[in-house]
Amino acid sequence: MPAASARPLLLALALTGLLAPSAFAQTAAQTAAQIAPACGGDLPTFLQGVKAEAVSMGASAEAADRALAGAAIDQKVLSRDRAQGVFRQTFLEFSQRTVSQARLDIGRQKMQQYAQVFQRAEKEYGVAPGVITAFWAMETDFGAVQGDFNTRNALVTLSHDCRRPELFRPQLLALIEMVQHGDLDPATNTGAWAGEIGQVQMLPKDIIAHGVDGDGDGHINVKTSAPDAILTAASFIKSLGFKPGEPWIQEVELPESLPYEKSGLGNEMPASEWFKLGVKPRDGNTAFGALPAALVLPQGRKGPAFITYPNFAIYLAWNQSFIYTTSAAYFATRLAGAPPYAKGNPEPGLSxxxxxxxxxxxxxxxxxxxxxxxxxxxxxxxxxxxxxxxxxxxxxxxxxxxxxxxx
Known part of the structure; x- marks a missing residue:
């Protein structure tokens, strides 16, 4: 592995305070805290405080200046933050749109094109290729749509805004670390409005903690390098608790009667108990009966039905939307060879x-x-x-x- 592979650990330690700052840096941070608020106020003064904090955590003053030079508040970011959308589509509507045949075909092509990278991801991190590829497809259409917001300005805006600075200021500090190591150009780097970067849309702090130099160029560039993006995603997914060789979701058929009150995320019991109740995997595989499993019915008992295993938790950690996570997990099973789900005939929902x-x-x-x-x-x-x-x-x-x- 390239020497740069040790960088994520060092940067993560710095960001979490496990590497002690110098007395000078501590004094600088304390002085900045006295003159610069944690959020809001005059922007130059706010940025001065951010710089001092970054220096206290190990960044160079030059890197902080380079990262923050020209920073500006982006009103479009604030508008997006105030008007965040939520999923109003049903599972069938959303999954039919996102898990298209075209995306499946491209996904399989990408898995062949980067076969060696995916093999490394599975060997070193235990993450199946389909899991990574499904996220790659759903987040950016394999890198085609990564967002056009200046990342530095987005994070400055959200850190300066006093609605959720505790979430975004650490990401701004992480961006400064990325600038210091030559992995990001603050003037030109673009991404999502909330600061996510690259082909699998990860935040700077996660890139620092889990970044992998997949192409061996000495840098971690999840925006333009597919190998970097794939392996960084694999490392991140592993950190979320993904267990090698275990399933994440499995489509099932339901018996005529079932204690449906036992269904739903959080109502887990061994998969073998579901099988005893007449729940049947469509692929016939009951080898994981000892694992805890929940029966999920995105559109009720008359629609598609799945049982989720412990690995499904990584999807909920990635995105809290039940419709998104179930669709992404289903997408990954399709890339692994599963057939299309049975749509069923769900009862009409409500307006x-x-x-x-x-x-x-x-x-x-x-x-x-x-x-x-x-x-x-x-x-x-x-x-x-x-x-x-x-x-x-x-x-x-x-x-x-x-x-x-x-x-």
Missing amino acids: IEEMKLLQTKLDGIGHDVGKIDGILGSGTRVAVQKAQQKLGMPADGWPTAALLNAL
């Missing part, structure tokens, strides 16, 4: 206004649905399931007109 009415009714009888926004989030799914069970309906967590009328 946004009907969902708001349902949430209002559920909230009124003591269920915690969170914000009444017309979105089928995790809290609403749980509330729906509990209400269905109490009413003697199949408790599959899918909101329908029948449930709304019953309430």
